[in-house]
Amino acid sequence: MFDTLREIHISDIDIRDERYRISPESENISFLSHSIKKMGLMNPPVVRPMDDGKFILISGFNRIKALQQNNESKVRVRSTDTHIDDYHCLLFAVATLAFKRPLTQVELIISIKRLSRYLDREDMTKISSAVFNTQLAQEFIDDLMNIGSLPSPALKLIHTGQLSLKSAKKLVRLDLDAISFFLDIFSKIRASASVQLELIQNILETSLREGVHPKSLFQELNLPNPLDGETVDMAIRTHHFRTLVFEQRYPVLSRTRQAVQDKIASVKLPGTIKLIPPENFESRKYSISFTVKNHEEFEKNIQHLTDALENMTLREILDS
Amino acid sequence: MKIETLFMDNLLPLDDETEYLISRIHLKPQKIHDSGEVYDFINQADDPVSLAKKTLYITQNKGAVIRNCPGTCHYTCCDYTILHTGTFCTMDCAYCILQAYFHPPVLQYFAGLDQIGQELQAVFRQNKIFRIGTGEYTDSLIWEKVSLMPEFLVKTFAGQKNSVLELKTKTVNIESLISLDHNEKTIMAWSLNTPEIIRSQEKGTASLTARLEAAKQAESKGYRLAFHFDPIVIYPGCEDQYKKVIQKIFEYVRPETIVWISLGTFRFMPGLKAVIEKRFPESTLCYGEFIQGLDNKMRYFKPLRIHIYKEMIAGLKAYAPDVFLYFCMEDEEVWEKCLGFFPGKERELGRLLDQCAAGRCNLNRALI
Numbered sequence: 001m002f003d004t005l006r007e008i009h010i011s012d013i014d015i016r017d018e019r020y021r022i023s024p025e026s027e028n029i030s031f032l033s034h035s036i037k038k039m040g041l042m043n044p045p046v047v048r049p050m051d052d053g054k055f056i057l058i059s060g061f062n063r064i065k066a067l068q069q070n071n072e073s074k075v076r077v078r079s080t081d082t083h084i085d086d087y088h089c090l091l092f093a094v095a096t097l098a099f100k101r102p103l104t105q106v107e108l109i110i111s112i113k114r115l116s117r118y119l120d121r122e123d124m125t126k127i128s129s130a131v132f133n134t135q136l137a138q139e140f141i142d143d144l145m146n147i148g149s150l151p152s153p154a155l156k157l158i159h160t161g162q163l164s165l166k167s168a169k170k171l172v173r174l175d176l177d178a179i180s181f182f183l184d185i186f187s188k189i190r191a192s193a194s195v196q197l198e199l200i201q202n203i204l205e206t207s208l209r210e211g212v213h214p215k216s217l218f219q220e221l222n223l224p225n226p227l228d229g230e231t232v233d234m235a236i237r238t239h240h241f242r243t244l245v246f247e248q249r250y251p252v253l254s255r256t257r258q259a260v261q262d263k264i265a266s267v268k269l270p271g272t273i274k275l276i277p278p279e280n281f282e283s284r285k286y287s288i289s290f291t292v293k294n295h296e297e298f299e300k301n302i303q304h305l306t307d308a309l310e311n312m313t314l315r316e317i318l319d320s
Numbered sequence: 321m322k323i324e325t326l327f328m329d330n331l332l333p334l335d336d337e338t339e340y341l342i343s344r345i346h347l348k349p350q351k352i353h354d355s356g357e358v359y360d361f362i363n364q365a366d367d368p369v370s371l372a373k374k375t376l377y378i379t380q381n382k383g384a385v386i387r388n389c390p391g392t393c394h395y396t397c398c399d400y401t402i403l404h405t406g407t408f409c410t411m412d413c414a415y416c417i418l419q420a421y422f423h424p425p426v427l428q429y430f431a432g433l434d435q436i437g438q439e440l441q442a443v444f445r446q447n448k449i450f451r452i453g454t455g456e457y458t459d460s461l462i463w464e465k466v467s468l469m470p471e472f473l474v475k476t477f478a479g480q481k482n483s484v485l486e487l488k489t490k491t492v493n494i495e496s497l498i499s500l501d502h503n504e505k506t507i508m509a510w511s512l513n514t515p516e517i518i519r520s521q522e523k524g525t526a527s528l529t530a531r532l533e534a535a536k537q538a539e540s541k542g543y544r545l546a547f548h549f550d551p552i553v554i555y556p557g558c559e560d561q562y563k564k565v566i567q568k569i570f571e572y573v574r575p576e577t578i579v580w581i582s583l584g585t586f587r588f589m590p591g592l593k594a595v596i597e598k599r600f601p602e603s604t605l606c607y608g609e610f611i612q613g614l615d616n617k618m619r620y621f622k623p624l625r626i627h628i629y630k631e632m633i634a635g636l637k638a639y640a641p642d643v644f645l646y647f648c649m650e651d652e653e654v655w656e657k658c659l660g661f662f663p664g665k666e667r668e669l670g671r672l673l674d675q676c677a678a679g680r681c682n683l684n685r686a687l688i
Contacts, residue, residue: 209607280611
């Protein structure tokens with residue numbers, strides 16, 4: 001089926017036809033171009049001949065692009081026979097990559113989405129080990145199908161790690177406006193998977209509580225969205241945004257925490273001594289800790305604490 | 321909610337109690353050998369909780385009939401004694417912990433008046449005061465219209481002097497009990513909430529007015545009363561609405577007949593949230609400012625709890641300065657800041673409640 005090795009003109013390949021492409025386009029293929037220049041093309045791309053004498057690629061999109069960059073005009077390819085159908089070409093494209101290295105999440109999603117035109121999820125589960133090089137459960141396939149239906153730039157964000165699969169799974173259940181709103185947020189921040197989930201949950205819960213759509217939450221609450229401006233770097237922007245969202249979800253808790261932190265700061269304990277309020281203020285137990293390198297430091301800290309006995313703000317904090 | 325499927329334990333005899341129950345439910349029971357059949361039937365549904373509310377399983381209590389209230393660590397418990405007469409409920413409150421407490425929830429009626437009677441007689445022989453309730457795992461009066469149990473319990477408690485029975489309900493099912501000689505040993509207790517919460521979160525329950533009408537009727541027949549504000553839900557304007565409920569209580573009943581009033585803000589096991597979100601998508605109950613409590617249950621942030629408690633206590637004290645108020649599962653700080661004292665010693669709250677029961681229900685005071 002794929003055993004014909006032949007040389008063809010690169011210009012005869014319709015590189016715009018990406019029906020078998022399952023990997024996102026690599027932004028930088030200079031290493032690959034350089035490697036091909038130095039060592040030649042190690043694995044020939046696989047093409048499917050079409051009735052008009054042209055070819056479409058089944059695998060080797062980046063290699064062809066690299067060859068074009070190297071100004072090559074011809075390439076040795078493995079060609080399928082003319083009778084092969086779309087389904088088998090797609091299976092081949094997926095399996096070739098999956099048995100070379102584990103598919104990325106985005107490749108898995110694209111593959112499943114494309115194969116779903118030919119297979120139901122039950123059949124996909126059955127062939128998964130032979131095609132994906134791993135056993136996929138039906139429920140997981142459902143999840144990937146749903147995630148695959150998210151609008152752009154969901155897959156791009158998953159590819160760059162800005163949107164986890166778990167977060168994407170949460171978004172699937174929302175309406176299109178809300179999905180777009182969240183995708184816009186995640187395109188502007190970089191948060192861990194757990195923080196992403198926290199943000200989604202806090203925004204949704206605040207919106208439900210306030211009876212407004214998530215996309216109009218900030219306007220309704222008269223809040224400047226820290227993601228709107230061209231502010232600072234991504235990490236700081238993410239932190240500001242997370243704080244703002246938490247403050248809306250837990251306004252009294254946030255204000256209380258801030259007030260206590262302000263009071264603790266006003267006590268002016270030295271940096272070596274930490275006064276930590278109780279978690280969520282549910283218990284009354286504050287903890288005080290300090291670190292010492294020697295006895296002299298120990299004495300100094302004790303003296304600081306003794307001085308603090310006279311501090312009325314500290315008394316207020318501890319006796320409130 | 322109407323019972324649509326009736327299962328009955330094959331080993332359970334058909335006696336006056338079960339025949340009475342079956343005849344009033346108007347369904348032919350499916351006799352089963354193994355309770356697993358009921359669990360399987362319920363579990364096959366997309367919404368097992370809803371199906372469970374329409375599926376009654378008449379069986380025998382195979383565990384302890386009388387047991388202590390579970391309570392939780394770090395928060396003060398009232399040392400209530402549970403008379404385990406059934407599980408789950410036909411009403412459909414969004415916040416109900418029973419939805420997540422049983423896996424799956426099964427609406428069980430524990431038949432066996434003889435067994436219950438014997439267990440109670442053993443309690444009555446002890447030199448100790450007991451406050452016994454049936455409303456921990458179910459509503460005390462959901463079966464009143466179809467069961468002999470409530471009447472049996474009121475009559476049984478009437479004949480002794482060391483225990484009170486508290487029937488805790490959101491129904492107005494008191495018809496069979498109203499004319500009984502209860503000898504002041506039964507406390508009719510209603511869970512109360514604001515009309516908004518009753519309408520939006522307590523599906524299938526009686527209205528506030530209906531509950532207070534029933535309380536008034538019970539009072540007129542000499543029954544002692546109790547009220548439970550649990551769960552108190554915090555939402556914009558709730559302070560005024562809870563105060564209006566308090567005002568309304570005393571438009572219907574006299575403070576002198578109230579044995580106690582409890583207060584407890586909404587708290588829940590984390591697992592309940594997903595159940596509420598799935599079964600009550602319109603409910604915003606879980607989106608208050610909840611934090612994880614020391615017992616791992618989700619609780620309102622403490623200053624919010626203290627605020628609503630203070631408001632409500634001020635209202636209650638204005639109408640009924642002598643009625644005993646207590647918190648269900650709160651800690652020292654809340655007690656001190658809201659009620660000015662803390663029953664810190666072990667079983668102290670229980671002792672205070674025993675005193676109330678003894679005073680208002682004419683129990684043997686020597687047992688306190």
